[in-house]
Amino acid sequence: MNKILGIFGLLIFVCLFTTVLNDSFVGQYNLYNTTRWSALFGILSIGVAFVIITGGIDLSIGSVVGLVACLLPMLVVGQGYSPTAAVLIVMLVAGGIGLLHGLLITRLDLQPFVVTLCGLLFYRGFARWLTDDGTLGFGQDYDGLRLLAIGKPCSWATMLLGGGICLFLYGLWNLGRLRPHGDAQTHGDAQTRGDAQTRGVLDRDVDMQRKISAWSIPAIGVLLAVAGASRFWLGWESGPGTALFEIAGYQIRSLGIEVTEEAALMPSTVMKVAGTILFVPTLVVFLFWAWQSDAGRMKKPSALVLGSLILLGLCVWQLVPLFRSAAADDRWQVGAIEVSGEMFKTVLMMIVFVVVGAVIGSVGWLISAAGTASGKSKALTPALIATGVMALLGQTPLAATMVPMPMLIMIALAIVASIFLNRTVYGRYLLALGRNEEAARYSGINTKRMIVVAYVLCSLAAGLGGILFALDVNSVQPSGFGNFYELYAIAAAVLGGCSLRGGEGNILGVVIGAAVMRVLYNAINILGISTKLEFAIIGMVILAGVIVDVVVKRIVAKRAVLAAEEVG
Structure with missing residues (x-):
């Protein structure tokens, strides 16, 4: 729960920070696009979460998305298949890919990294050969089918x-x-x-x-x-x-x-x-x-949250009009002193950044401390x-x-995935497998079968994502469609509380993590930051998530040792 509250606080912080600097972030058009793309990447993230929970990894998600996105218009437009039959076929292909990955990992004892890396290369190359590197689409003849993505x-x-x-x-x-x-x-x-x-x-x-x-x-x-x-x-x-x-x-x-x-x-x-x-x-x-x-435990958090809320109100109330004026006129006049250019904007951005961050952090501290007390x-x-x-x-x-229709699909998928993970015995098997595969096997769990199930679920989610991405964009270029989508999915899962060591994961956290990734990307564009930094930011997010995961585990382990010594 603390991880979910933390990532949710980060989402609110990024949204507030971006809105303060540019109110077009909360425009209806931008909100619709942000929620739509968050849902599309959320579907991929839910799938990869099952694999990460088992302690594995899937690097082929983007290539599976590209392959499925190419096959669907080929079958519907090129071969004349009905949309229903084409969707079923491409989903069977996606499920077969996951089954193949699972069997190679469990029957031949290959490393998941190697298997899925080879899949990343093979599916991309196969899609390019199959389509002769041509651009595919649905045109204007299949608007009913495209409602799955743009409805x-x-x-x-x-x-x-x-x-x-x-x-x-x-x-x-x-x-x-x-x-x-x-x-x-x-x-x-x-x-x-x-x-x-x-x-x-x-x-x-x-x-x-x-x-x-x-x-x-x-x-x-x-x-x-x-x-x-x-x-x-x-x-x-x-x-x-x-x-x-x-x-x-x-x-x-x-x-x-x-x-x-x-x-x-x-x-x-x-x-x-x-x-x-x-x-x-x-x-x-x-x-x-x-x-x-x-009272003693809550004194500092209470003072911090109340003081930060007051500070936020005063600072933002005064700074937002100044920033908007500076953004429009590119200058700021106070008496005889004139400050212009990017320096003022940068300083103002940092002030707002610190204030909003202090509020979000203090509220999280307050909830954590008060909940314990x-x-x-x-x-x-x-x-x-x-x-x-x-x-x-x-x-x-x-x-x-x-x-957007993809949001409804993602919500339904998230509910089913959450029930499967938390309310069924097979979900408990996946978590137990991720924590300790050998212990899970000795306790009677068919660990090989559960690993195969995890990879099949991941590929099915990638197949569904490929269908929706293709219908949304309506122009599929096999050489680049879906490139690096696995990075978004893995980063969202890690941000949402999935440990790369396995054994931990929460579907709600993964969905919020996917939203954070897309909001970050959207903020980069709206605030005028170079999009060349997109992958640098993704890399930093993944690294930060792994570092936090390791540090938290060490702290928990030390506390457990100290508690055992006190009892002893």
Whole structure:
């Protein structure tokens, strides 16, 4: 959870920093493109996460994307296959590639690095030979198929409405399972001390923590549902939407919903007002409970977060107009002193960078320290994050922006992958295999089969990504299509909490990591930084992720040794 909060904080920081320097970052067109490309790379990242969790690596993802992207228009346009049959064929090819990788690694004991590196070279060369290095595409004849990549089925406000209802129902179901009883371990410790009063206090604290945590879920769900539903408060009209496909001469169309411009902006207004109003009392109660639990521990984080928030408000409020003025006039006049050029902009960027970074870091420190010090504060963490994010999103037109179809596909894939990894025995097998393959094998797990499954899942995700990339771009050049996409996928997985040593991984973190990678790329373009630094930044991100992973493991190991010595 700490890794997820850390990468989520990084995402917010990059978005805030870029928005402060250039407000075109939160324009509807840019938000749509950023979410679309984040979803496309998120699909690849989810696939490679399964391989990394087992302790392996797949360097052939980009080449598989390129091969599949070439095969699809060849089959549909060149050979006259139906779109459904062509999609099934290319997905079977992608699955076969993953099966081949898994068998070579498990049956011949080849290194994953070598196998997938050879695959990277072979699939790229094969695609170039197959197409004679020609450019392929779908033209204008397959718009129904291309809706898989370029469709806009609904707005983000509608997603908020649906997600809020689902979260509310889940919260009610979770409340039904809630039973008033204290924590067994805590109760046992108190019983050992023989202090009945302490037992009663501890039981009441634990029950309160559970109630707060349980009620926060449906409360957040109601808040999201109200924000999403506000899109339809000022009236709306429905009618036939885009043609999806044709059956026996009859066109199947989506449902088209039109609202006024004022209605489309309502969810942003509701999120901004409600999030801001609710965030302040939530933060106050959070701080009060944390301070009451352990004043000494919370003194520095509390002072830092409150001081940084005040500093952020003052500095950004004063600096943003100055920066915008300097960006427009390329000069800054204070009395008789005139500062112009890139120096002022650079200094101002660094100031904003430090301020926003301090706020994000202090909030993370606050949540971590308060969660350790007080269970009640920890139970408020979801509400604190939800209201804060809503207040920030309310400042943007995101709720009025349409959802790209790849985002819906990625969300569905992420839910299925998360259930598979965390709620099934096979997901536990993958995690156990990554932690210690020999121990997993001795415990009865068919480790070879699970490795094959991981590589098949990775290649299937790459195949799906190749289909969507081809449909989105509609112009496939086999020599370069998908180049270095494996770097984006691996970097996103590492950023999202997957350890390159294996045994650790979280799908939500991987999705956020993919978003961070695309937002970084988008920020580079918007802020006018040379795109030649793109791969340098990716390399730095991967290196930083590996260094953090190693350092954290060493710290945890040292703490475990110290704890064992104290017990001994």
